[in-house]
Structures are given as C-alpha cells and as structure tokens.
Amino acid sequence: MPSIQKVYIIMGVSGTGKSTIGKLLSRALEIPFFDGDDFHPKENIEKMEAGNPLNDDDREGWLIRLNELAKEHKSSGAIIACSALKESYRKVLLKEMKNHLGFIYLEGSFELIKSRLESRKGHFMPLELLKSQFDTLEAPTEAITVSVSLTPDQVIQEITNQIQ
Structure with missing residues (x-):
C-alpha cells in the first residue's frame, strides 16, 4: 500500500x-510509528505507576510535545498512539495540523478492556485507572471508529478501507 501523507x-x-x-498500521501504510507513552515526562509515569490518574495540567505539556511530533511528520505522515480521551486534548493535537491529521478511535466495552488489562504484563497503567479513563473519555464524532473486539488484522483492514 502506498504511503499516506497524513498523521494518524x-x-x-x-x-x-x-x-x-x-x-x-505503520507497516501497512509505510510510515513511522510513535508510541505517545514514550513522550510522557517521568513525573507522569511515576504518578500513573502510583495509581493516580493524570489531570489536564499533567497532560498539557505531553500533548503539546505530541502535536510538535505530528507537525514534524506533517508532510511525510506518521502514526502516533495517544489516548486523546477528551475533545480538548484532540484540539491541542490538531493545532496547526487541520487536514493533515486524522483520528482512529479503537472502541471497546469496559468489560472487554478490563479482561485484556488483567492479562497484561509490564505496563505502567494499573487496572484501577481504567475506570477513570472511561469516565474521562469523550468519544470522538469525527474519527475512523473500529471495534477492538475484532482481530488485529481485521482492525487494520477496517482502518485501511476507511482511509482509502
């Protein structure tokens, strides 16, 4: 599949x-992938590891850094993983990106996600914070939305069909 000149x-x-x-998706579209978690400041990671949810102030600098990363890849395209739970967070990510940035929303029920997290090892997000994430979530109205009850290959197929 040819490269898509967009940041997702x-x-x-x-x-x-x-x-x-x-x-x-990065492999399928032949554009680089960046995990937003890698851009959290140490203080944010320590706060989450201690079981405390991040607040908007904690996230602000992180979101600005991810917007800068998106702008760096505006012409070549990239995939960035970021929870982007609130509309206000997505507005920060969209700054100076307009038609060059799109959102892909991976949607799943609390029960499904909880069962996945219970079997997950080596990640700093404690299960207790999942409820706070669902409480914070403002589902996007303008995004490619795909159910995570599908297999990863099916999710990629759904996304690439909607991108084209």
Whole structure:
C-alpha cells in the first residue's frame, strides 16, 4: 500500500491495543510509528505507576510535545498512539495540523478492556485507572471508529478501507 501523507492518532483508553494496531498500521501504510507513552515526562509515569490518574495540567505539556511530533511528520505522515480521551486534548493535537491529521478511535466495552488489562504484563497503567479513563473519555464524532473486539488484522483492514 502506498504511503499516506497524513498523521494518524490511534486513540482510545488503555488496553485497546493502540501500540499493537499502530505498529501494524505503520507497516501497512509505510510510515513511522510513535508510541505517545514514550513522550510522557517521568513525573507522569511515576504518578500513573502510583495509581493516580493524570489531570489536564499533567497532560498539557505531553500533548503539546505530541502535536510538535505530528507537525514534524506533517508532510511525510506518521502514526502516533495517544489516548486523546477528551475533545480538548484532540484540539491541542490538531493545532496547526487541520487536514493533515486524522483520528482512529479503537472502541471497546469496559468489560472487554478490563479482561485484556488483567492479562497484561509490564505496563505502567494499573487496572484501577481504567475506570477513570472511561469516565474521562469523550468519544470522538469525527474519527475512523473500529471495534477492538475484532482481530488485529481485521482492525487494520477496517482502518485501511476507511482511509482509502
């Protein structure tokens, strides 16, 4: 598949498979993948590891950094995994990106995501914070929306069909 000259934010609560789907989509579209979690400041990671949800102030600098990353790849395209739970967060990510940035929302029920997180090892997001993420989530109205009840290959197929 030819490269798409756009930056896509793979979004959703923790446990939806943003990193897995992001890496697969990156290969399919032949554009780089970046995990937004890698751009969190140390303080944010320590706060989440301690079981405390991030607030808007904690997220602000992180979202600005991800917007800068998106702008760096505006002409070549990229995939960035980022929860982007609130409309206000998505507005920060969209700054100076307009038609160059799209959102891909990985959607799943609380029960499905909870069962996934319970079997997950080595991630800093404790299960207890999942409820706070669902409470914070403002589902996007303008996004490619795909159910995570599908297999990863089916999710990629759904996304690429909707991108074309």
